[in-house]
Amino acid sequence: MEKETKAYRAHCLVLAFPSQGHINPMFEFAKRLEHKRVKVTLVTTSFFSKTIHKEACSMALETISDGYDEGGRQQAESIAVYWERFRQVGSQTLSELVERLSSSGCPVDCIVYDAFLPWPLDIAKKFGLVGAVFFTQSCVVNSIYYHVHKGELKLPLSEPEIFLPGLPPLEPQDMPSFIYDWGSYPGGLDMLVNQFANIDKADWVLLNTFYELEQEVVDWMTKIWPLRTIGPTLPSMFLDKRLEDDDAYGFSIFKPNTDACMKWLNGRPKGSVVYVSFGSMAVLEVEQMQELAWGLRMSNSSFLWVVRASEETKLPEKFIEETSEKGLVVHWCPQLEVLSHEAVGCFLTHCGWNSTLEALSLGVPMASATMDRPRHECKVYYGFLEDGTEGSG
Template identity: 75%
Template sequence: MEKERNGHSALCLVLSYPTQGHINPILEFSKRLEHKGIKVTLVTTRFMSKTYHKDASNSIALETISDGYDEGRIGHAESIQAYLERFCRVGSQTLTDLLEKLSSSSNSVDCIVYDAFLPWALDVAKKFGLVGAVFFTQSCAVDNVYYHVHKGLLKSPPSEPQILLPGLPPLQPQDMPSFIYDLESYPAFFDMVVSQFSNVDKADWVICNTFYELEPEVVDWMAKMWPLRTVGPTIPSMFLDKRLEDDKDYGFSIFKPNSDACMKWLNDHPKGSVVYVSFGSLASLDVEQMEELAWGLRKSNSFFLWVVRAFEEAKLPKNFVEETSDKGLVVHWCPQLEVLTHEAIGCFVTHCGWNSTLEALSLGVPMVAVPQWTDQTTNAKYIMDVWKMGLKAPADEKGFVRREAVERCIREIMEGEKGKEIKKNALKWKTLAKEAVDQGGSSDKNIEEFVTKLAHS
């Protein structure tokens, strides 16, 4: 169906924070909008546009703005704080320039959907009289924590042994996002995540990358304050409802996966026999933690497929790859969605980034949670205690998950009695995730409502 607004298809600019984990969900949301007749242009930074591999089947148009560091992004800034301040200043100006360029063409913009990490984009949208929709890439539970810190209703770090927030289960301080309980870790990022709420009350829409059935209590509570809609899980359609036939991959990638090697290796292994291990595109493990994880995998006696990015390969124990070649395959990157859907996969050892969590949940894969930082600790709490589709590997007093804990959690999921219940719950969530984006599902209805209101506003 073709949505018309003032004689032309409504056009959305969709602006992402420039990391893989933020572009993936906002890009998938864009594809859903296009499927329903809205024209979409993805906006990223000039540096990111030069480093991406774009899939030929991806039809989303691309425009760029500057973060002030066109030759190297955050790595070329004096500090994280300096990067974010310059991005706000230069990004606002170059986004304004882009809107002026488009307004003088036939591609005048009607709406900006912007990453919640970039609240200044709403100020630009309002200057041009555009609809402004904020897109939260993390769970509503995590967003709720940040909101309470922003309002001064939750101290950072928390002083109470148990934290009670509306819509959330009782949380201990270590269940909070790391920026909250470890304030000194990344103070600039703490300011950024809390500032997501600096002007949220002015947004016309608040869009969240989750689905209602996953977090009903906190969604209901947040929806009392804002025009909040859930639109997830935002993973390629062919892994869920299969309505977007060409949508088999996110379409933009920093890394080139070892696809053939991974899938060929998995094809040679029995159903449910392989442990998949990946810590995403940003998390960096200490050498000691890499060693403990390596020996935990070996002691579990399971087959394993482990993603170790090239710059972290030197952290592996000496001769580990050669000595475990009969049991494991170590690669620099892999097609994660294809791997998670392969029948050989029995569980996923994960850092619990929200994208990885949603992918595993949507595909029915039990998880061993080894959270590292930011929202991952809260996601791990939900994986184990709320959704009950995984185990959180306990860390010692130094913050490391030891090999015995890795081995115990893997064995429990792969072979134990508790693992049977976890696998059953994983399949339940897989069904609910698919239903959310199926025609008439909770997320599909919300996307349809957004499209309809945009087309006729």
Template identity: 60%
Template sequence: METHRAHCLILPYPVQGHINPMLQFAKRLQHEGVKVTFATTKFLFETVGEVSASISVETISDGYDEGANGIAMEIYFPRFQKVGSETLTELVLKLQDSGRPVDCIIYDAFLPWCLDVAKDLGVRAGVFFTQSCAVNNIYNHVHKGLLKLPLEESGVDIPGLPPLLASDLPSFVSNPGLYPASTQMFVHDQIENFEEADWIFFNTFYGLEEEVIHWMAKILPVKTIGPTIPSMYLEKRLEDDKQYGLNLFKPMTNACMSWLNERSINSVVYVSFGSLAKLEVKQMEELAWGLRASSYHFLWVVRESESKKLPKDFVKETFGKGLIISWGPQLDVLAHKSIGCFITHCGWNSTLEALSLGVPMIAMPQWTDQSTNAKFVNDIWKMGIKAQPDENGIVRRDVIGQCISIVMEGEIGQEIRKNAKKWKDLARQALEEGGSSDENTKDFVSKLIQS
């Protein structure tokens, strides 16, 4: 009979940018001796099939087993809460009846009702945030009424954070009226009861956000467990862990890597705005002509749903200089010697990946937490620059060209590359040499097993 091991049920919000960090954490917990069950929605599981070869997977329902595409957030979330609570409870009881009782539920902060399920079942719970500590500290201050909306001042001071302009804040804080449903979800719902969780996990590492983590850890059970990048790109402790394990888009890996292999060191500008961001047609045009006018090759990820926004004949006219793909293996791309910089929306996953692999960034934030991440990239970590938009919110082609030149050339570029290497080394050390991230994971595991 198998000796009882601590058993964690891990439940992410069912989009790629939330699943992959939690799946990586699941792999690391399993490596430390914890039994892991990864739960996802029936629709997502049937869509992608196997989530990970090494992790046990079960399903719950979000109430939309045929897919929720096009369903408004204000309709989707209440339905997910009702049906998800019922089916998550059924899953935990099923595992218990089969001799695999759950000791802890680690749930995505977007699913705060999981804490109520855990309490009802007498199971401990940890909330997992896929945003930075800095961003969650901002949301917490707004939720508690310590930062009033709409903002009355052009700048704000929040404990643990550098002085911030309104434009540096997440869009749900700087412009709450633009996205009322999203503002409610991000700023209030996910923060509502997070202090009641047994553990609060952040996909970051201590050296990266030292001041704000130190401030939050005084009052909350904070654990930094990142960067949740596949192990073979960092400390190489988990053998064969080179992929996240899930891709909702099919990467054009062979075409992409073959093309990069033919380019010289630091000669390519990599451009990607993630799996969700949608650029305006005018912004796509300005970016296209800025890339064409630069003296560097470019690799640009343009999702199929966005491709119609490209200027007419742009692909044909830039053949040889650039490669446009519908999706790519981002970690392999960022780790490639030909990549000189990364034009990014500064989503937290992309930011952490570039930082962990030492790639300088040109920040073009679009919405949500991306402006805050861009502020840190530019002013705090100093491993990139922010491309400034005009009065209409468009980053013009000449600005894009100037940013590429600054990052790829000259003294400022050298300093940025030096800082990028420093953060790459610190990210690896956080997992390799007993840094705070690895210690926090081990500490959590030991407490779980002892209980």
């Protein structure tokens, strides 16, 4: 074990919030650390580890408890109860993990933790470790929530324009829905604002973005925190090709229809397909789902539409059968492979940050699926969705 320890520059725990949209970018960052000869141990919750499909990966995986090992967030009576239980039990089990790894001969030097979970920084400081917070959202969105946290952006919004450092003038409807539609997402806004509860104590602030994309706001944030932009965190073979075996994220809470999707796309002309996906979290009303279905049916384009199993009953009757010649509906797909396929000419997206970075990196034009607010807004909740399914942020 001593020789193994010396072979690495450091040992880093990477703790991701237990959802698809958070583990993907943090796992990719972890792969880059390993490439630099840093020993990495990926950490997630016991329940989440049972639900993910893990592809070939040599990285060490450890688990902690969120207090709901048999059912995860769905087992908790409310989002507020879940967050508090996760903080209490997670702090205890993360401390036990750090102690166990330290006594094993390969002690931990650093904890990189998801901003959704600010308490791991307290654990890092308790053991004298470096603590680095990892934000999976855009720098602009982080800046908005930070100003709410500081009390410099008053809620509910009352002014016709909002002026924040490093950002152009914004109207209320430009704000995240947690702010614009204030009070409609109980517990959600508190969790997002609490990302900044102890950020001033972090040794590093890491953001999944790149400087040229958000230059002005990054410059402003760099003045107050030891900040680094480390994105876009895509598998290397879709970006810079420095890691030859890195051609997929490696973890998925859904089993993708890879063969069916790629075979179908291979039979379509270049740039002819509209790819439609709202991620693992957005929940549409039945009326919205059916209007979108009719729009795709009447369009002149072929379409590949990702509809989660929990959402499929909202489709018009016999829609899948009647559009089978021009469209393919799947429960999940390998999004990076789809976006990089020459048949895809447009991405109709909910504008989740991972999807946005993927499309930007692969040069795919995007159309936003955001509906007019508040009546026709896609309903998105961090942690708990209206139908009880798990989302990813």
